């Protein structure tokens with residue numbers, strides 16, 4: 564069971580220093596994170612959009628320690644919005660944000676995160692697009708959902724993420740589906756205790772299907788965030804059963820993972836959104852991708868050894 568070990572390492576400063584400084588790490592990281600700054604990322608956005616794909620953009624960097632870094636994160640997103648504006652992609656390029664990066668874990672973090680994220684949501688709306696609030700570990704979620712609800716008063720299109728592995732999520736899904744929200748459903752990427760989350764893969768998959776049915780039958784806009792071929796097929800079936808048209812739900816996958824599937828779904832007429840992360844502080848994001856698939860770790864270790 565390598566996944567939990569890697570997730571524990573994702574919170575370790577010592578491992579962060581070691582891995583970030585390793586000479587070959589960058590070329591492995593590039594598979595998942597196609598750029599360090601906004602200049603790198605604009606051509607990537609253009610290429611994916613030209614291929615008929617949609618995007619959600621993530622500026623990586625959740626581990627901030629002071630309000631100045633939270634303000635810098637806000638400014639990085641504002642710059643991104645500025646650079647997306649001339650591409651005129653509207654909702655085809657939206658933003659995903661982690662509230663931790665906007666200061667949620669600092670003193671008075673709830674208010675600080677809301678204060679920092681609001682201008683990003685406003686700027687996104689000005690260029691005809693929107694923002695989705697990512698789900699982080701379970702201790703952050705009450706604050707995330709409260710911020711989501713607050714933002715939706717002025718910007719009803721603001722989305723949020725729910726995680727199938729958490730016991731609480733079925734109730735969250737019912738509430739969000741009734742309120743007509745955009746909701747991305749994922750399995751969940753953090754190390755969570757057995758007191759709050761399913762630990763067994765099959766139980767998580769079964770919960771995913773139950774929750775997805777609730778979203779599909781509800782009033783909102785479901786976003787199926789998964790690379791799992793079975794869940795993708797079930798998602799299509801549930802959408803069909805609920806009488807949804809192709810533009811009344813969407814698939815989402817991460818940049819660099821099952822890219823042939825991105826193109827297959829888009830070619831079939833589905834809305835297919837690619838979660839595209841960029842930035843220099845990629846450690847936490849990268850480690851979660853390693854934890855999801857042990858083969859990634861073997862590839863990473865081999866590249867270190869053969870250097």
Ligand code: FAD
Nearest residue numbers: 697698724749750751752788789790791815816838852855
């Ligand atoms: P899995 O069973 O893990 O994977 C199915 C198949 O997909 C695997 O067999 C493999 O072929 C491929 N695959 C999956 N992951 C990888 C990988 N890292 N490298 C290579 N191949 C892989 N989690 C959160 O907790 N909060 C979020 O806000 C969040 N946002 C997300 C946004 C999007 C668009 C997506 C797709 C995922 C997001 N996640 C988030 C991560 C999610 O919780 C899972 O950890 C991740 O998607 C893996 O689960 P899976 O559904 O793809 O199924």
